[in-house]
Amino acid sequence: MMAGRRVGPLMRNNSSGAAFIKSKVGIAVALGILLGFAFAFFYPHGFFVSATSARLQTSSLRSVISQVVSTSCEPSEKVKALKFEFSEASEKNAELQKQVKELTSKLRYAEQIKQQAETQVAILGQQHKAGPFGTVKSLRTNLAVIPDESVNPRLSAILDKVAVQKELIVTLANSNVKEMLEVQFTTIKKLGIPNYLVVALDDEIVDLCESNDIAFYKRDPDEGLDSVGKSGGNHAVSSLKFQILREFLQLGYGVLLSDVDIVYLQNPFNHLYRDSDVESMTDGHNNMTAYGYDDVFDEPSMGWARYAHTMRIWVYNSGFFYIRPTIPSIELLDRVAYRLAHETAWDQAVFNEELFFPSHPGYDGLFASRRTMDYYIFMNSKVLFKTVRKDGELRKKVKPVIVHVNYHPDKLPRMRAIVEFYVNGDQEALKSFPDGSEK
Structure with a gap:
């Protein structure tokens, strides 16, 4: 009976050592190949490049950078033209905005007129029967505009x-x-x-x-x-x-x-x-001149029609x-x-x-x-100096709301005298002034 072959300890150790050695060699080869590819990629001209070659590369790179910087920094004629066109467009835009603003204002004003007219038509457009004698009154007060x-x-x-x-x-x-x-x-x-x-x-x-x-x-x-x-x-x-x-x-x-x-x-x-x-x-300085009167114009050459009636009012x-x-x-x-x-x-x-x-x-x-x-309430200086100051009753009864020194050139002294007369009670304050502008 044949006995099975037994492998001794020495033979087992030799076999595993050989496999281990083979795997190390494989890894080293792979690393070598990878490093070769890396150096080839990063240093295509070789690892030991000459100083001259390096200087040439650096000079070439600087030249390219200089050209790029010069191109980007120095405005070309086209850029200048574009800037000019932009400036012109900005001015035209500002002018257009101004025109739009003016047209908008005119449009608002026209809209106000339209609304005013529509409101008045609504009021006046209604038909009314005339009331009894003496009760009929027309519209006098116009509507206020819409504030803008x-x-x-x-x-x-x-x-x-x-x-x-x-x-x-x-x-x-x-x-x-x-x-x-x-x-x-x-x-x-x-x-x-x-x-x-x-x-x-x-x-x-x-x-x-x-x-x-x-x-x-x-x-x-x-x-x-x-x-x-x-x-x-x-x-x-x-x-x-x-x-x-x-x-x-x-x-x-x-x-x-x-x-x-x-x-x-x-x-x-x-x-x-x-x-x-x-x-x-x-x-005006009295009822006729202030509120209006019938002034008759006489033209004798017209014979029967010599008298022409005119309506007059002082301004x-x-x-x-x-x-x-x-x-x-x-x-x-x-x-x-x-x-x-x-x-x-x-x-x-x-x-x-x-x-x-x-x-x-x-x-x-x-x-x-x-x-x-x-x-008498809103008094001009003719009424004051020619009439009121000379009339004892008017001096006592009439206290105007304002006095306008419109008829006289020496305005400042007369204004001060009016203050003295009406505010401070100096009854002599107005006496030294002439009726009119004579000195």
């Missing part, structure tokens, strides 16, 4: 603080009338009238208002209007107000426009009717009037401002012509309602 704060947000914010019940006194002033303005706002402050605003036409008036705690509004720069406002006299500044007032009305505020040569003795807002587009003081004073924020009121300001910009004319004459001239061939009259103020 986008017209002037800065002014809107000021008016919101100053106005009382959407009303205020507005005075335009430059340094030429500084002393008269001081007399005026002193009387305003003494009466405790809060809704008073100075439209400051130069920096000196701004400083004056700030130092006396007077509300003021300094307009945004406007080359055309600024030259008039800063250096113009009374009449030049007077014509300027028609352009400035428009924004106040568009913002929905009723304005009591006041020249600086006016002394305040009572709060004027307690004496307004507010039933008309324009409520103005008169240059409204454009230096003191209350104007409501209505479409006819804004149209009045536009008409007067346009004519003053294109004609050599007195603003008060134009103001009255546009208010009173009727429609006729080639001309559409203004459909604005108007009221004449009581000439």
Whole structure:
């Protein structure tokens, strides 16, 4: 019986050692191949590169970088052209935005007119039976415009603080009338009238208002209007107000426009009717001249028809009037401002012509309602110096709301004398002045 072959310990050890040696060789070969590939990839020109070759490579790289940097940093003609086109496009865009803003404003204004017309048609379009004799009254008071704060947000914010019940006194002033303005706002402050605003036409008036705690509004720069406002006299500044007032009305505020040569003795807002587009003081000095009369014109050559009847009224004073924020009121300001910009004319004459001239061939009259103020309450200086101061009864009974020194050139001393007479009780204060302007 054959016994199985037994393998001794020595033979088993030799076999496993040979396998181990073979595996080490395989690993070493694999690592060698991998390292070869790595060196070939990272050092394609060999590991030991000459210094000259390295310098050439570095120089070439710097040249490429320099070209890239130069190309990216130095503006080419095309870039310059693109910049110029961009600049032109920006200017055109700004101009288009300005035109859009103007068109938007005109569109809002047209929409207001449309709404105003629709509302009036709704009121007037209803048919009514005529009531008994003496009871029929037509519509006198036009509707107020819809306030548009986008017209002037800065002014809107000021008016919101100053106005009382959407009303205020507005005075335009430059340094030429500084002393008269001081007399005026002193009387305003003494009466405790809060809704008073100075439209400051130069920096000196701004400083004056700030130092006396007077509300003021300094307009945004406007080359055309600024030259008039800063250096113009009374009449030049007077014509300027028609352009400035428009924004106040568009913002929905009723304005009591006041020249600086006016002394305040009572709060004027307690004496307004507010039933008309324009409520103005008169240059008239009695019932006939102030409120109108039939003036007969005599032409003897006409024989039987020699007498022609005419209706006359002395003009409204454009230096003191209350104007409501209505479409006819804004149209009045536009008409007067346009004519003053294109004609050599007195603003008060134009103001009255546009208010009173009727429609006729080639001309559409203004459909604005108007009221004449009581000439003893809203007094001009002719009434005071020619009549009231000489009449003992009138001196006692009549205390005007305001006195406008419109008939006399020596305005400042007369304003001070009026304050002495009515405020401080000096009965002799008015006596030294002549009736008129003679010295």
